Amino acid sequence: MLRADAQLPLTIGFDIGGTNLRGGVVDSAGRIIAQVQRPTPADSDGLFDAIVEVVDLLRASYEVDAVGLAVAGFLNRECDTVRFAPHLPWRDTEVKQRLSARLGLPVVLEHDANAAAWGEYRYGAAQGQDMWVLFAVGTGIGGAIVIDGRIMRGAFGTAGEFGHIAAVPDGRPCSCGKRGCLERYCSGTALATTAVELIHEGRLSTRLTADAVSGKDVMVACREGDELAEAAVADFATWMGRGFAMVADIVEPGLIVLGGGVVGDADMYLQRAVEVMGQTMVGGQFRPKPVVEVAALGSHAGLIGVADLARRAASADAAGDPRQ
Known part of the structure; x- marks a missing residue:
């Protein structure tokens, strides 16, 4: 041994x-x-x-x-x-x-x-932070809240479900049983859904097809200058910024760490998301804004x-x- x-x-x-x-x-x-x-x-x-x-x-x-x-x-x-x-x-x-x-x-x-979140706090992007959240975007959205070195679990153990904040009344159906959850507009699967909706509208040029598209396909097409994919990623970034603002208004963290499967393409949307957060936060033009960092441990x-x-x-x- x-x-x-x-x-x-x-x-x-x-x-x-x-x-x-x-x-x-x-x-x-x-x-x-x-x-x-x-x-x-x-x-x-x-x-x-x-x-x-x-x-x-x-x-x-x-x-x-x-x-x-x-x-x-x-x-x-x-x-x-x-x-x-x-x-x-x-x-x-x-x-x-x-x-x-x-x-x-x-x-x-x-x-x-x-x-x-605990891994990022101990060894990654959140070392030394006393009030911060993890906003993890992949197939859906996961979340965690860390205050003074302690994970906040809530009264019954499920605190931090940022992805299931009802962002759009009577919006897209979610696997959780509700409609309009944030993760139905800001996630890898949501990115594909938005692209399919735009394809059906037929107003933007694209090489993507509605019957076979994933969030990764959309990111790749966006990087190649595809008009429809760029619009889908812009919508994704807007919803991410709104999600950041919701978390900032409720928890007011000093740091938001973005994790999950989409972080590899953060250069295409994160700046826009941070701008939207500042525009959407209550009193955003007057109050300090959370720093947003990409997770370090992948x-x-x-x-x-x-x-x-x-x-x-x-x-x-x-x-x-x-x-x-």
Whole structure:
């Protein structure tokens, strides 16, 4: 078994997605030193088995103190049960206790956006910040709020659902059951939806076709000067700016960290989004505006963050659980 430095305890962090699960050994400097990926099983027992398999494979070579799981789903406030995860088989499942019993190790369970936020706070773009939010844009929008080094979970454990703010009354239907949610206008899938709507209007030239277009296709076409794609990305940027303004008016963070799958193309829309935020905030011309930064850890933020949370939980001298 390997431990690169006796002063740097190792833990395993997991990013549990609907398609794949990734487990990595992470040291206390936030470095991933080994990583394994597996397809995500469709049944609950199979998912537990896959996680145990990856942990056993990694700890055959590395001495680890704890395991953390970052899950895209609703958890209870105590962070021991997955209430519902739309792309996973767990429903009111006591994941923490069941997995800890099988592994013989402390286990920490966390929402994926909160885990990513903690990773950025400890090792990424939000280091040293005392009041900030993560605004993660991918297939949908994830969010997290960090105040004085503590993740704000809310009274029931689901605070930070920025993507499901009702931005447009009776607007586009959302998978959550509501209509007009912000993520239906500002996300990778929303970008494709906007492009399809513009194609059907037929007023702008484009090489895109309505029957086969993704958010990534739109970004690529925009970069190539496609007129319709440019309009779709401009609309996306406007909604992102409005979303930033909503968060600024409600939470008033000093920093907004933009994460998620769309950050690789931030040069095409982020400046416009920040301009719209300033124009849309209440009293925006008079009050300070949040700084907006792109996340530094990319797709590894959740894995690194939850591994650090697990390390704190396992440490006898931990400063306490940073989650409220």
